[in-house]
Amino acid sequence: MRKFLTHAGTGLALALCVSYGSIDAVRAETAVNVGLKAKDATALDPHLSTKSGDKPIFALLFNGLVRFKPGSMSPANLEPDLAESWEVSPDGKVWTFKLRKGVKFHHGYGELTADDVVYSLTRAGDPKRSSVSSDYSQFEKVEAVDPHTVRITLKTPVPSLLGLVANYHGGNIVSKKAAEELGEGFKQKPVGTGPFMFKDYKAKQGITLAANPDYFRGKPKIDKLDFKFVPSDSSRELAFKKGELDIFTGKREEKWVQRIGQDGDLTVDVFEPGELRTLHLNTKVKPLDDIRVRKAIAHALNRDDFIKLVGDSVTRKSWSPVPNGYLGHTGDLPKYEHDLDKAKALMKEAGHENGFKMNAIITKRSALLRPMQVIQAQLKKIGIDLELDVVEHSAFHAQIRKDLSPMVLYGAARFPVADTYLTQFYHGNSRVGTPTAVTNFNHCDMADAEIDNARKEPDAAKQKELWAAAQRKLMENVCSIPLFEQLQVWARRNSVDYGYTLEGALSLGPLFTEVSAKK
Amino acid sequence: MLRYTLKRLGSTIPTLIAVLTVIFVIIRIAPGDPAIAILGDNASQQAIDALRDRLGLNEPLLEQYWYFLTDALTGNLGNSLVSGRSVLNEVLEVLPHTLDLTIASIIIGVIVGIPVGILAAVYRNGPVDYVARITSLLGLSFPSFYTAILLILAFAIHFPWFPVISNANLSDPGDRLYNLVLPALSLGLIMVAYVARTTRASMIEALGADYIRTARAKGAPALVVIARHGFRNAIIPVITVIGLYLGILIGNSVIIEIVFNRPGLGKLIVGALEQRDYTMLQGLMVIYAFFIVLTNLVTDLAYGMSDPRVKYQ
Numbered sequence: 001m002r003k004f005l006t007h008a009g010t011g012l013a014l015a016l017c018v019s020y021g022s023i024d025a026v027r028a029e030t031a032v033n034v035g036l037k038a039k040d041a042t043a044l045d046p047h048l049s050t051k052s053g054d055k056p057i058f059a060l061l062f063n064g065l066v067r068f069k070p071g072s073m074s075p076a077n078l079e080p081d082l083a084e085s086w087e088v089s090p091d092g093k094v095w096t097f098k099l100r101k102g103v104k105f106h107h108g109y110g111e112l113t114a115d116d117v118v119y120s121l122t123r124a125g126d127p128k129r130s131s132v133s134s135d136y137s138q139f140e141k142v143e144a145v146d147p148h149t150v151r152i153t154l155k156t157p158v159p160s161l162l163g164l165v166a167n168y169h170g171g172n173i174v175s176k177k178a179a180e181e182l183g184e185g186f187k188q189k190p191v192g193t194g195p196f197m198f199k200d201y202k203a204k205q206g207i208t209l210a211a212n213p214d215y216f217r218g219k220p221k222i223d224k225l226d227f228k229f230v231p232s233d234s235s236r237e238l239a240f241k242k243g244e245l246d247i248f249t250g251k252r253e254e255k256w257v258q259r260i261g262q263d264g265d266l267t268v269d270v271f272e273p274g275e276l277r278t279l280h281l282n283t284k285v286k287p288l289d290d291i292r293v294r295k296a297i298a299h300a301l302n303r304d305d306f307i308k309l310v311g312d313s314v315t316r317k318s319w320s321p322v323p324n325g326y327l328g329h330t331g332d333l334p335k336y337e338h339d340l341d342k343a344k345a346l347m348k349e350a351g352h353e354n355g356f357k358m359n360a361i362i363t364k365r366s367a368l369l370r371p372m373q374v375i376q377a378q379l380k381k382i383g384i385d386l387e388l389d390v391v392e393h394s395a396f397h398a399q400i401r402k403d404l405s406p407m408v409l410y411g412a413a414r415f416p417v418a419d420t421y422l423t424q425f426y427h428g429n430s431r432v433g434t435p436t437a438v439t440n441f442n443h444c445d446m447a448d449a450e451i452d453n454a455r456k457e458p459d460a461a462k463q464k465e466l467w468a469a470a471q472r473k474l475m476e477n478v479c480s481i482p483l484f485e486q487l488q489v490w491a492r493r494n495s496v497d498y499g500y501t502l503e504g505a506l507s508l509g510p511l512f513t514e515v516s517a518k519k
Numbered sequence: 520m521l522r523y524t525l526k527r528l529g530s531t532i533p534t535l536i537a538v539l540t541v542i543f544v545i546i547r548i549a550p551g552d553p554a555i556a557i558l559g560d561n562a563s564q565q566a567i568d569a570l571r572d573r574l575g576l577n578e579p580l581l582e583q584y585w586y587f588l589t590d591a592l593t594g595n596l597g598n599s600l601v602s603g604r605s606v607l608n609e610v611l612e613v614l615p616h617t618l619d620l621t622i623a624s625i626i627i628g629v630i631v632g633i634p635v636g637i638l639a640a641v642y643r644n645g646p647v648d649y650v651a652r653i654t655s656l657l658g659l660s661f662p663s664f665y666t667a668i669l670l671i672l673a674f675a676i677h678f679p680w681f682p683v684i685s686n687a688n689l690s691d692p693g694d695r696l697y698n699l700v701l702p703a704l705s706l707g708l709i710m711v712a713y714v715a716r717t718t719r720a721s722m723i724e725a726l727g728a729d730y731i732r733t734a735r736a737k738g739a740p741a742l743v744v745i746a747r748h749g750f751r752n753a754i755i756p757v758i759t760v761i762g763l764y765l766g767i768l769i770g771n772s773v774i775i776e777i778v779f780n781r782p783g784l785g786k787l788i789v790g791a792l793e794q795r796d797y798t799m800l801q802g803l804m805v806i807y808a809f810f811i812v813l814t815n816l817v818t819d820l821a822y823g824m825s826d827p828r829v830k831y832q
Contacts, residue, residue, distance in 0.1 A: 401555075
């Protein structure tokens with residue numbers, strides 16, 4: 001009996017050990033379910049896709065040479081990422097980056113070397129393989145000095161160069177070996193060095209990312225991120241209530257933020273960047289070629305109505321062609337306050353006392369359609385009869401790029417340096433209808449000299465002055481009417497802790513880092 | 520019957536060519552650019568042009584049409600412009616979800632709708648009839664997305680029994696069924712209404728026929744009169760409704776797929792339309808047209824099975 005008891009005791013102890021051990025081994029996996037406002041992800045290549053639904057995923061898979069501090073999108077807060085240190089030549093044309101050693105690419109694609117950086121930055125500047133190639137037009141060459149040193153030589157100094165090698169669009173470093181081996185398949189199986197690695201993609205359903213155990217800042221506390229494509233706003237909300245989602249893209253409306261905020265166990269994060277909604281006026285077509293008409297339109301628009309439409313906490317008024325908070329933004333420029341009498345007087349002066357009729361193309365997406373309807377109603381007060389041609393979103397983009405709409409309401413967030421916004425929307429080379437077109441719908445080119453000179457200006461203070469001068473010129477000519485900025489809105493369960501204060505994210509969604517956790 | 524089937528299938532080829540031509544032309548007339556849909560709103564014109572080149576969208580239209588037509592008729596539906604994956608694979612991936620939903624809602628419609636219709640006809644103008652008529656009218660007047668949201672609120676949120684996002688794991692039959700319940704109910708309830716109303720009308724007509732009086736007069740039991748003499752003769756219009764509805768079901772399923780976030784053919788079609796995914800849309804239309812033709816054929820064959828007087832030539 002005693003023997004039996006001893007045996008039984010040992011057995012029990014063993015069993016306990018084994019089960020305890022196995023419990024420890026299969027420690028409950030921390031998975032976070034994310035509801036994305038997207039239908040699908042079709043090109044998971046950070047140099048190719050500029051879709052807002054893909055951006056939060058790129059931020060997890062890839063690193064740049066430098067990075068925006070998590071939770072911030074201020075270019076003043078850039079910190080080392082894949083590069084440990086860097087130096088600039090006195091003339092500002094040669095930048096040398098020392099790479100961090102021992103950084104491993106996902107899925108066994110080896111250690112990061114200077115070759116990968118050279119490959120990635122060259123790829124980002126190649127219009128055939130990149131959507132943002134024009135950002136890299138000042139790059140003369142990128143070369144590997146040794147396996148852990150990269151040298152970038154510029155045609156002209158680019159003071160905001162760090163922004164181009166940060167973890168945003170073209171600055172994301174991809175694995176050369178993987179990109180060459182997989183070719184077109186790379187966009188379905190992206191390989192980077194980020195805290196999370198690509199695991200699975202289900203068409204129209206979702207993407208699964210797994211923690212990268214070799215991440216150079218340490219293995220993330222969250223084991224798995226399950227991104228689900230849920231395009232319907234109400235479905236995301238219901239799924240969150242049910243517990244099927246832990247965080248999700250919210251509705252960028254105050255009413256929604258307040259309503260869902262009453263639910264208790266959740267936090268709504270409202271953060272930068274604000275997407276600036278600007279009404280671009282084609283300054284080359286009648287009757288908008290008359291500056292008096294453009295001024296009349298500017299005076300007719302009442303920003304208070306737009307703020308009322310969307311709500312205080314998620315929007316703010318805007319007067320400058322460059323969004324608030326961008327490096328180089330200025331508020332010191334002509335402001336056309338709401339003044340109907342002035343607007344009517346200007347219309348009369350321009351010979352349009354009885355107003356005129358005009359067509360404009362607009363997307364059926366409510367984020368742009370509804371403000372456009374407000375514009376329509378406001379312009380009616382000064383006799384402008386705006387007829388809206390409401391089309392599908394991709395048709396809208398195709399048609400405005402063919403210069404078919406004399407008024408274009410456009411919403412965008414860009415890399416937060418004045419140069420990007422000014423170049424894409426206000427530089428003569430970016431005019432739609434030209435081979436180098438980007439998104440200049442107003443056909444203005446009077447600030448080209450300032451924009452070009454600012455890009456080359458090595459002195460930061462002088463550069464800011466040039467950018468400010470450009471913004472003033474554009475507003476004096478009423479090339480466009482900046483109306484309001486709409487911030488990003490995401491909701492999360494209180495158990496999800498990002499590990500930093502979320503004030504801004506260029507990825508348009510929260511970034512999960514190695515310290516982010518789910519309690 | 521085999522000859523008839525083959526003849527019917529053969530005659531679908533001209534229909535398919537016509538459908539293909541119409542869709543090829545219409546989608547290209549519609550404004551929009553797949554390259555912008557793929558690259559996003561702020562891609563540079565150079566990148567968009569390069570992509571259009573790579574996708575073959577800059578080739579002459581006639582040439583694109585010829586390739587498309589010859590490929591489609593040899594069963595090659597090509598690759599999706601947007602995802603680069605084979606159209607057939609993408610369709611096959613979601614097809615089980617669509618079939619699940621379609622078949623389940625038809626089963627619900629048949630097993631609930633037919634008995635309700637028969638009961639309503641037998642107890643015509645009685646309380647059973649009124650209840651059946653009012654509920655089926657409600658079923659028809661409620662849009663399916665509204666029923667869907669009510670079902671979610673009731674059985675996913677208030678009683679958390681079923682999921683809100685119905686992304687089923689296809690290899691797990693239990694999970695598949697679990698994810699199917701609410702979507703199938705939302706569509707099935709409408710199906711019940713259609714089937715019940717048609718069955719009722721058709722049964723009332725059959726029950727008034729002379730042979731029913733004869734059957735009753737010779738002393739046949741009530742159940743036999745209703746089931747064998749009545750229902751057998753009343754079933755043809757019901758089959759027609761089910762056959763017709765099968766085609767409409769795909770259209771209706773779009774909204775159900777969106778509300779429940781379920782993958783499926785309907786969502787694939789809408790997605791392809793929005794993204795101007797020419798090849799995907801063309802492929803889907805081929806499959807869809809073929810499916811409709813097939814449904815019509817099966818419906819016609821079912822007539823013969825239920826009514827021996829129907830002959831095929």
